[in-house]
Structures are given as C-alpha cells and as structure tokens.
Amino acid sequence: MLYREAGQFKSSYTSDQQIFPIRQDRIGIMLLLLVAFVLVPGMADEYWLKGILIPFLVFSLAALGLNILTGYAGQLSLGSAAFMAVGAFASYNFMLRIDGMPLLVAFALGGVMAALVGIVFGLPSLRIKGFYLAVATLAAQFFIIWLLTKVSWFSNDSTSGVISAQEMEIFGYVFDSPESKYLLVLSIVTVMALMAKNMVRGAVGRAWMAVRDMDVAAEVIGIRIMHTKLLAFAVSSFYCGVAGALYAYAYIGTVEPEGFNLDLSFKILFMIIIGGVGSISGAFLGSAFIVLLPIFLDVLVQDVFAGLLPPSIASNLQLMVFGGLIIFFLIVEPHGLARLWQITKEKLRLWPFPH
Amino acid sequence: MxxxxxxxxxxxxxxxxxxxxxxxxxxxxxxxxxxxxxxxxxxxxxxxxxxxxxxxxxxxxxxxxxxxxxxxxxxxxxxxxxxxxxISRTFQNIALFKGMSVLDNIMTGRITKMKANFLEQAIHLGRARREELAHRAKVEEVIDFLEIQHIRKTPVGRLPYGLQKRVELGRALAAExxxxxxxxxxxxxxxxxxxxxxxxxxxxxxxxxxxxxxxxxxxxxxxxxxxxxxxxxxxxxxxxxxxxxxxxxxxxxxxxxxxxx
Structure with missing residues (x-):
C-alpha cells in the first residue's frame, strides 16, 4: 500500500527519464545509501567489513563490468578475472615505478590498461559470437595469468609473481582501518555504478542492446558494430580492472596471478546469471548471493547441525546446498534476482488487491 | 493526392x-x-x-x-x-530489439543524430543530457504520429504482431x-x-x-x-x-x- 505511484504525474521528459521515476524508489535508494555510508561503518565489526562487505562491493563492481559486456552488449566472456588481474598488477606497477603517483589515478590507469587489453581480446568478437566467443575469451584468461607469472617484471621480481599492495594514501590520509577501506571502496563503487547506469540508459547503452538483440538491424540503423562491440569490451574491462585493483589493495593485500584464475571468472559469471543478466542492480544482488550464501550456510551447518553430522559430510553439504540453490533459482526465475525484485515491486503496486 | x-x-x-x-x-x-x-x-x-x-x-x-x-x-x-x-528501412521478418521498450527502440532509430560520446553519457551532464531530452521530444512526435502512446514503455517482445510492425516503422521514421x-x-x-x-x-x-x-x-x-x-x-x-x-x-x-x- 505504501508502494503506490498514484498522484505522481510526469510533466516533463526530465522527470520521466530520471533513474528512479517512482518517488518511493528514490526514497528507498537514499535510505540505502545513508545506511551504507553512515550506519554501517559505525556498527559493523571488523569481520563484517573485511570479510563480507568489502569483497561484496569488489565483486559487485566486477560483476557490473561483466554485465555491461554480457548482459547489455550480449558478448559472452570468460576472461573477467584476467582483466581484474591486469587492473591489479597495472595499478601496482604504476604505484611502484612512478614517484608520487596518486592512488586513485593509479586505479584509473589500472582500469585503462585493462580496457586496452580488453579491446585486444575483444577483437575476435567481430567475427564470432556466443559460445565460440566465450572460448576465445578463455585465451585471455590463460594467456594473461601465464604472462603475469612468467614475466617477473610485472611483480617486481618477487617469487611466483606475488605482489603486496602498497599502502593506500590520498592527500596524506592513510586508509588502513577496515572502516576507511570500506568507505573508499563504497565510494568508488557507488560512483562507477551510477556512471554505468547512465551509460546503459543513454545512447551507448541502446547501441549495446541493439547489437545484442539484432545486429543486422542495428547496422542498418547506423550503428557501427565494430566500434560498439569494442567499446563494450573496453568499458567492461575497465570496470573489471578497477575491481581487480580494489581486490588487491582494499581486500586481500597480497595477491598472485593464480588468484585471478578461471574459477574467479566463473564466479563472476554466476553472479550475473543469478543476479540478473542486463541489469545494474542484478550485479549487486548476484554478488551478495554468491558472497553471503556460503557464509550463511557455513554458520548454519556449523552451529545448527554441529555434532549431528560428521565433519567430512558437513563441509560437502554446504557445497551441495549451494549448487542446489543455484539450480532452484534458475528454474524459478531464469532472469535472476533482479527480475524477482521487479516482479515483487509490480505486485506491491497493487497489493492488497489482486488486479 | x-x-x-x-x-x-x-x-x-x-x-x-x-x-x-x-x-x-x-x-x-x-x-x-x-x-x-x-x-x-x-x-x-x-x-x-x-x-x-x-x-x-x-x-x-x-x-x-x-x-x-x-x-x-x-x-x-x-x-x-x-x-x-x-536511407532507413524495415524488415520482412520484424527485426526489432526484443529486450528493449518501444521508446528505446525508437530512440535507437535516432542514433546517427546523437553526438555525445560515452564519457559524456556516463556523467550525464551537459550535452548528453540535453541531447537525450531533445531526441526524446522528437521520438514522442513519431509515437504520436503512429498512435502508439499507450505502449511506449512496453517491451516490444510482448506486443502483438501488427503493433510490432508499426513500432518498426516508427524506428525507421525516427531517423527522419x-x-x-x-x-x-x-x-x-x-x-x-x-x-x-x-x-x-x-x-x-x-x-x-x-x-x-x-x-x-x-x-x-x-x-x-x-x-x-x-x-x-x-x-x-x-x-x-x-x-x-x-x-x-x-x-x-x-x-x-x-x-x-
């Protein structure tokens, strides 16, 4: 009953084209941001910040990047983790080799490097589509990890390519507490999510979706297919690259190339499939699902069923339930959690009446 | 005539x-x-x-x-x-962008007239914002002309065949x-x-x-x-x-x- 748009009339295209045209949604997102920026840093303990919220945000950003490429532009990719690795190692090297390099510029340059690499590995998309393209992006995944391990210059000649992220400092302020790291990651992710939303609701987003839905018609309308696809690869890889830099600097601290393996790429792909392909909020929902559910199941198995099951079964039970839930969700709503949320909102508009 | x-x-x-x-x-x-x-x-x-x-x-x-x-x-x-x-065209077998709304489909028809690059669009201030509004007004003219105001926010995949054909004409017309x-x-x-x-x-x-x-x-x-x-x-x-x-x-x-x- 609270979620009604009756009486909210749009009298200009500006008000009809805003990101959240319904007033309740605007209030909701404001509250969410308020909680995330003000309440959470004060209330959450170190484990929640470092173990749950920071990885959730970092993976959301990576999923956002993949969703731009796969969900909006329709180009399947299995190389997201590799682009994260490029971002992480490039930022590390910019910080290491250039004196006085500002942190945020290093992150942005890391993203730009990932974007350039993304364009190179996006070239096959001009000729091949679907599963074949996914296999081609596997080349990026294996080649980049191999290169970062083999060429020791990238990791400043450390053993087996491990890098330790430098201290994060902006204008003399050192981000070392979990709260400050969380706020830094949250700010970057918020700004980039807003920019992604602006792109996908604008002309470039429509061009991506046009190429996804019907490429011949898109070309006849005047969309340059090559330019559009490569731009999708570049923007997507930029997002993954920045996510990789945050993964190294704000989350793990010490990373090796193998940390960005195919498993991680698949994990990000699962996030957008479960969260919702072609949806900005879907990236966040999917990331929350993949990050939170194993922890939740862990607690459940260890605390609730503790002693009832032998430990060997208990640890596998978690994986089995996790897999089962993924399948369950995909059957119930193949368009992901974002779609479920949308359906809920549509139902809420009418509730408690059936029509 | x-x-x-x-x-x-x-x-x-x-x-x-x-x-x-x-x-x-x-x-x-x-x-x-x-x-x-x-x-x-x-x-x-x-x-x-x-x-x-x-x-x-x-x-x-x-x-x-x-x-x-x-x-x-x-x-x-x-x-x-x-x-x-x-030169604009429509297709024998409808070639609309199925996942997008009627409005977005027709807006896509004006893509050759939009000049803001992706960075301007990401920030969504200045030119990108003005352009989006100006083109929306043009697209609404096409929507009025084809009498499809009631379905402007509907995803085209959900529309009946005859209306899809009309939307496709609209997308072609949007390019003037x-x-x-x-x-x-x-x-x-x-x-x-x-x-x-x-x-x-x-x-x-x-x-x-x-x-x-x-x-x-x-x-x-x-x-x-x-x-x-x-x-x-x-x-x-x-x-x-x-x-x-x-x-x-x-x-x-x-x-x-x-x-x-």
Missing part, C-alpha cells in the same frame, strides 16, 4: 548484378526512384526483391552496376553510411529519412491493420515528403498506393511503369499467372 509533387530522380540504379557464388540473385537490373514518389517492387517469391533493397542500403554489394543517390555515385558502402545519408525502404510492411496483417499501415505510409509520404520504396505482395495495396511499379522475376526486371501499364504487361501476366503452351 494533395499537393504532393513528384520531383527529380534521386536514386538511380544502373545494370545491377548480384551473385552469391554461382547463384545469380539479380541480373542487369536498372531502374530509378524519383523524389517523393511511392515506388513498389513486386514479383513472385525468390524474384530478388529483398536483395534489391539490401543492395540499395549497402547490406549487399553488387558485383556489377552503379548506384547514384542524390547525385553521388557510389561503388561500395556500408549500411551505417547509407543510414547517415538518410529522405528515403524509406519497406520490406513487406503488410505481410501477415488483417484487413484493418493493413488499412492502418496504408494510411501511415501515405501520410509519411504526404506530410514528410519521404520517398518510399516498398515491397508488397498484396496487389490491391500496391496498385492502389504506388506511383510506379517495378516487376522482378528470377532476378530479372520484366516490367516497369505505372500500375496500369504493369497490369497490362504481357510478361508480367505470364510471370504471375503462367502462360498456356
């Missing part, structure tokens, strides 16, 4: 031949299209009508022949260049084309939908002065609305002229009805 005046030749096709390997899709076809006219292309299935449209807007590149559009001769060009020059290529705009429609579509086509031609090249199987419609008709059969031109001339052309009659031997 009202004050509509047919002007000079704006599209001239000379000796066009198109082959796919050993298959000859079009053989030595020449015809022209004059400004503001409605030019129909008819012929039996497989006559090469759609191939002809694909040649005009650059999807196919003919091996021989030359095309002159607005006085500019071109050997080879890509579809997006044709779009830039003001000087020439509109329509590939069977009335295929699979019932009588009322056909009447609506005819009215829209005539209105576009009349109000905006758009030149229209149209493929259609419904002879009643073709003879009724077109100024001149080209008849193709097996990739060759067998007739060209006003509807009356074509109707009485021996070769055309034999292609459509067969001849007694």
């Amino acid at each position: 009202s004050g509509r005046k047919i002007g000079e030749v704006i599209l001239d096709l000379q000796h066009i031949s198109l082959r796919f390997g050993g298959v000859k899709a079009l053989t030595d076809i020449s015809f022209d299209v004059k400004e503001h006219e409605i030019r129909a292309i008819i012929g039996p299935n497989g006559a090469g009508k759609s191939s002809m449209l694909n040649v005009i807007n650059g999807v196919y590149h003919p091996q021989e022949g030359k095309i002159t559009f607005h006085g500019e001769e071109r050997a080879k060009m890509e579809p997006h260049q044709a779009a830039m020059q003001g 084309p000087s020439m509109l290529l329509l590939d069977e705009p009335m295929a699979g429609m019932n009588v009322e939908e056909k009447q609506d579509m005819c009215r829209f086509i005539l209105d576009v031609n009349d109000q905006f002065g758009t030149t229209i090249v149209l493929i259609e199987h419904d002879m009643g419609v073709v003879m009724d609305i077109s100024d001149r008709v080209v008849v193709l059969d097996y990739g060759k031109k067998i007739g060209d002229g006003t509807p009356d001339e074509v109707r009485n052309n021996e070769e055309v009659i034999s292609a459509y009805l067969g001849v007694s031997h």
Whole structure:
C-alpha cells in the first residue's frame, strides 16, 4: 500500500527519464545509501567489513563490468578475472615505478590498461559470437595469468609473481582501518555504478542492446558494430580492472596471478546469471548471493547441525546446498534476482488487491 | 493526392548484378526512384526483391552496376553510411530489439543524430543530457504520429504482431529519412491493420515528403498506393511503369499467372 505511484504525474521528459521515476524508489535508494555510508561503518565489526562487505562491493563492481559486456552488449566472456588481474598488477606497477603517483589515478590507469587489453581480446568478437566467443575469451584468461607469472617484471621480481599492495594514501590520509577501506571502496563503487547506469540508459547503452538483440538491424540503423562491440569490451574491462585493483589493495593485500584464475571468472559469471543478466542492480544482488550464501550456510551447518553430522559430510553439504540453490533459482526465475525484485515491486503496486 | 509533387530522380540504379557464388540473385537490373514518389517492387517469391533493397542500403554489394543517390555515385558502402545519408528501412521478418521498450527502440532509430560520446553519457551532464531530452521530444512526435502512446514503455517482445510492425516503422521514421525502404510492411496483417499501415505510409509520404520504396505482395495495396511499379522475376526486371501499364504487361501476366503452351 505504501508502494503506490498514484498522484505522481510526469510533466516533463526530465522527470520521466530520471533513474528512479517512482518517488518511493528514490526514497528507498537514499535510505540505502545513508545506511551504507553512515550506519554501517559505525556498527559493523571488523569481520563484517573485511570479510563480507568489502569483497561484496569488489565483486559487485566486477560483476557490473561483466554485465555491461554480457548482459547489455550480449558478448559472452570468460576472461573477467584476467582483466581484474591486469587492473591489479597495472595499478601496482604504476604505484611502484612512478614517484608520487596518486592512488586513485593509479586505479584509473589500472582500469585503462585493462580496457586496452580488453579491446585486444575483444577483437575476435567481430567475427564470432556466443559460445565460440566465450572460448576465445578463455585465451585471455590463460594467456594473461601465464604472462603475469612468467614475466617477473610485472611483480617486481618477487617469487611466483606475488605482489603486496602498497599502502593506500590520498592527500596524506592513510586508509588502513577496515572502516576507511570500506568507505573508499563504497565510494568508488557507488560512483562507477551510477556512471554505468547512465551509460546503459543513454545512447551507448541502446547501441549495446541493439547489437545484442539484432545486429543486422542495428547496422542498418547506423550503428557501427565494430566500434560498439569494442567499446563494450573496453568499458567492461575497465570496470573489471578497477575491481581487480580494489581486490588487491582494499581486500586481500597480497595477491598472485593464480588468484585471478578461471574459477574467479566463473564466479563472476554466476553472479550475473543469478543476479540478473542486463541489469545494474542484478550485479549487486548476484554478488551478495554468491558472497553471503556460503557464509550463511557455513554458520548454519556449523552451529545448527554441529555434532549431528560428521565433519567430512558437513563441509560437502554446504557445497551441495549451494549448487542446489543455484539450480532452484534458475528454474524459478531464469532472469535472476533482479527480475524477482521487479516482479515483487509490480505486485506491491497493487497489493492488497489482486488486479 | 494533395499537393504532393513528384520531383527529380534521386536514386538511380544502373545494370545491377548480384551473385552469391554461382547463384545469380539479380541480373542487369536498372531502374530509378524519383523524389517523393511511392515506388513498389513486386514479383513472385525468390524474384530478388529483398536483395534489391539490401543492395540499395549497402547490406549487399553488387558485383556489377552503379548506384547514384542524390547525385553521388557510389561503388561500395556500408549500411551505417547509407543510414547517415538518410536511407532507413524495415524488415520482412520484424527485426526489432526484443529486450528493449518501444521508446528505446525508437530512440535507437535516432542514433546517427546523437553526438555525445560515452564519457559524456556516463556523467550525464551537459550535452548528453540535453541531447537525450531533445531526441526524446522528437521520438514522442513519431509515437504520436503512429498512435502508439499507450505502449511506449512496453517491451516490444510482448506486443502483438501488427503493433510490432508499426513500432518498426516508427524506428525507421525516427531517423527522419529522405528515403524509406519497406520490406513487406503488410505481410501477415488483417484487413484493418493493413488499412492502418496504408494510411501511415501515405501520410509519411504526404506530410514528410519521404520517398518510399516498398515491397508488397498484396496487389490491391500496391496498385492502389504506388506511383510506379517495378516487376522482378528470377532476378530479372520484366516490367516497369505505372500500375496500369504493369497490369497490362504481357510478361508480367505470364510471370504471375503462367502462360498456356
């Protein structure tokens, strides 16, 4: 009953084209941001910040990047983790080799490097589509990890390519507490999510979706297919690259190339499939699902069923339930959690009446 | 017809031949299209009508022949260049962007007119924002013209066939084309939908002065609305002229009805 748009009339295209045209949604997102920026840093303990919220945000950003490429532009990719690795190692090297390099510029340059690499590995998309393209992006995944391990210059000649992220400092302020790291990651992710939303609701987003839905018609309308696809690869890889830099600097601290393996790429792909392909909020929902559910199941198995099951079964039970839930969700709503949320909102508009 | 005046030749096709390997899709076809006219292309299935449209807007590149559009001769060009020059088209099998709303589909039709780059759009201030609003206003004009206001936010995949055809016309019109290529705009429609579509086509031609090249199987419609008709059969031109001339052309009659031997 609270979620009604009756009486909210749009009298200009500006008000009809805003990101959240319904007033309740605007209030909701404001509250969410308020909680995330003000309440959470004060209330959450170190484990929640470092173990749950920071990885959730970092993976959301990576999923956002993949969703731009796969969900909006329709180009399947299995190389997201590799682009994260490029971002992480490039930022590390910019910080290491250039004196006085500002942190945020290093992150942005890391993203730009990932974007350039993304364009190179996006070239096959001009000729091949679907599963074949996914296999081609596997080349990026294996080649980049191999290169970062083999060429020791990238990791400043450390053993087996491990890098330790430098201290994060902006204008003399050192981000070392979990709260400050969380706020830094949250700010970057918020700004980039807003920019992604602006792109996908604008002309470039429509061009991506046009190429996804019907490429011949898109070309006849005047969309340059090559330019559009490569731009999708570049923007997507930029997002993954920045996510990789945050993964190294704000989350793990010490990373090796193998940390960005195919498993991680698949994990990000699962996030957008479960969260919702072609949806900005879907990236966040999917990331929350993949990050939170194993922890939740862990607690459940260890605390609730503790002693009832032998430990060997208990640890596998978690994986089995996790897999089962993924399948369950995909059957119930193949368009992901974002779609479920949308359906809920549509139902809420009418509730408690059936029509 | 009202004050509509047919002007000079704006599209001239000379000796066009198109082959796919050993298959000859079009053989030595020449015809022209004059400004503001409605030019129909008819012929039996497989006559090469759609191939002809694909040649005009650059999807196919003919091996021989030359095309002159607005006085500019071109050997080879890509579809997006044709779009830039003001050629829009619809498809025989609806080619809408299924996952997008009606509004977004029609907005996409204006893409060649939008200048803001992706960074400006990401920040969504200044030019990108102004552009989005200005083009929205233009798109609303098209929506009003086609009487589809009630479905502007509906994803096109959910619309019935007749409306999808109308949205596709809207997407083509949004580009404000000087020439509109329509590939069977009335295929699979019932009588009322056909009447609506005819009215829209005539209105576009009349109000905006758009030149229209149209493929259609419904002879009643073709003879009724077109100024001149080209008849193709097996990739060759067998007739060209006003509807009356074509109707009485021996070769055309034999292609459509067969001849007694």
